[in-house]
Amino acid sequence: MNEQQQQQWGAQVKAALSQAQPDARVRQQLALARQTALRNSSPSANHVLVWLEQRPLMAVIASGVLLAALLLAWPRASQPQQSEQYADLTEQVVDDVLYESLSDS
Amino acid sequence: MQLGLGQVDWLWLRAKGKMDDLAQFLAQVEQRAWRQAWVAVREREAALDIVQDAMLKLSTHYADKPAAEWPLLFQRILQNTIRDYQRRSKVRHFWVSLFSSFGSGSSSDDEPDDPLEYIADSSFSGGDVEQIASSQQRMALIEQGLAQLPARQREAFMLRYWEEMDVAETAQVMGCSEGSVKTHCSRACHSLAKWLAERGVSL
Numbered sequence: 001m002n003e004q005q006q007q008q009w010g011a012q013v014k015a016a017l018s019q020a021q022p023d024a025r026v027r028q029q030l031a032l033a034r035q036t037a038l039r040n041s042s043p044s045a046n047h048v049l050v051w052l053e054q055r056p057l058m059a060v061i062a063s064g065v066l067l068a069a070l071l072l073a074w075p076r077a078s079q080p081q082q083s084e085q086y087a088d089l090t091e092q093v094v095d096d097v098l099y100e101s102l103s104d105s
Numbered sequence: 106m107q108l109g110l111g112q113v114d115w116l117w118l119r120a121k122g123k124m125d126d127l128a129q130f131l132a133q134v135e136q137r138a139w140r141q142a143w144v145a146v147r148e149r150e151a152a153l154d155i156v157q158d159a160m161l162k163l164s165t166h167y168a169d170k171p172a173a174e175w176p177l178l179f180q181r182i183l184q185n186t187i188r189d190y191q192r193r194s195k196v197r198h199f200w201v202s203l204f205s206s207f208g209s210g211s212s213s214d215d216e217p218d219d220p221l222e223y224i225a226d227s228s229f230s231g232g233d234v235e236q237i238a239s240s241q242q243r244m245a246l247i248e249q250g251l252a253q254l255p256a257r258q259r260e261a262f263m264l265r266y267w268e269e270m271d272v273a274e275t276a277q278v279m280g281c282s283e284g285s286v287k288t289h290c291s292r293a294c295h296s297l298a299k300w301l302a303e304r305g306v307s308l
Contacts, residue, residue, distance in 0.1 A: 001291070001294055001295065001298070003287070003291075006290060006291060006294045007266075009294055009298065009308065010262070010265060010266030010290075010294065011266065012308040013247060013266060013297070013308065014266050014267055014269075016240075016243060016244055016247055016308060017140070017244060017247060017248070017267070019240055019244060020221040020222060020241070020244055021136060021221065021222055022136050022139055022140065022143075022220060022221060022222070023220050023221060023222040024222070025220070026139060026149065026153065026220050027136065029153050030135045030136065030139055030153065030156065031132075031135075033135075033153060033156060033157035033160060034128065034131045034132060034135055034157075034160055036157065036161070037131070037157060037160035037161040037163075037164050038124060038127065038128050038131070038160075038164055040161060040164070040165065
């Protein structure tokens with residue numbers, strides 16, 4: 001058999017084999033296997049991590065901004081005295097506004 | 106920061122689109138891939154495991170690659186997975202046969218179940234059962250013939266004629282030279298033709 005004859009013969013073998021397809025159960029299991037494979041690598045945190053890995057500078061900046069935001073927010077949340085002062089001030093303002101509105105009427 | 110989040114959103118959408126493309130690609134190739142694995146290992150469940158493994162590897166490690174590269178990558182992964190399975194099963198068979206020689210000695214050469222459905226051909230008018238049966242028998246013999254070929258010959262034959270890859274692509278998937286692919290294909294064709302002729306099968 002030369003190369004061309006092999007090609008023809010191979011095509012005949014393929015045609016003979018193509019007369020059958022996997023049965024319904026196998027097709028179903030293949031579809032399930034495909035869904036499982038795709039679900040395990042869906043675009044999620046994995047892709048964001050890959051993106052960050054490819055851009056280390058952006059990752060450093062994002063981390064810095066996050067850290068700065070936390071540092072700014074932290075003292076406010078962790079100082080109850082200051083929040084008490086704010087509460088007193090708010091109370092005073094509300095009282096004043098109410099008093100003025102009553103006196104107007 | 107807003108721009109960064111936008112980029113992440115865009116990236117997520119792009120990745121999702123790519124996953125849709127990948128799902129479509131896998132749906133196109135899965136049945137042919139299963140058939141390749143089935144011919145190589147002759148076990149329904151093992152063939153399914155091999156295909157699932159190959160799909161998982163492709164989607165985990167190579168989903169970011171251009172879609173044009175997926176067919177060759179998938180074939181390469183599939184062939185490697187088949188080879189790994191065969192290597193493992195060879196070791197397992199050795200130990201099983203060693204220990205089973207002490208056992209009852211039940212026959213292990215049972216015919217595998219046939220997980221294939223015959224496609225009704227319009228040329229078989231009136232459902233010529235005899236013709237269908239003989240075609241099924243011929244197909245089973247071709248599969249048996251392919252299964253008894255040496256692994257590299259079968260791999261080359263399936264990639265060249267079942268997957269219709271050219272010599273260069275086949276060489277890339279098999280990790281060998283184009284000359285080797287031609288040699289493997291030639292030997293596979295001769296061996297298979299001879300094996301089939303001995304059993305009275307003509308194509």
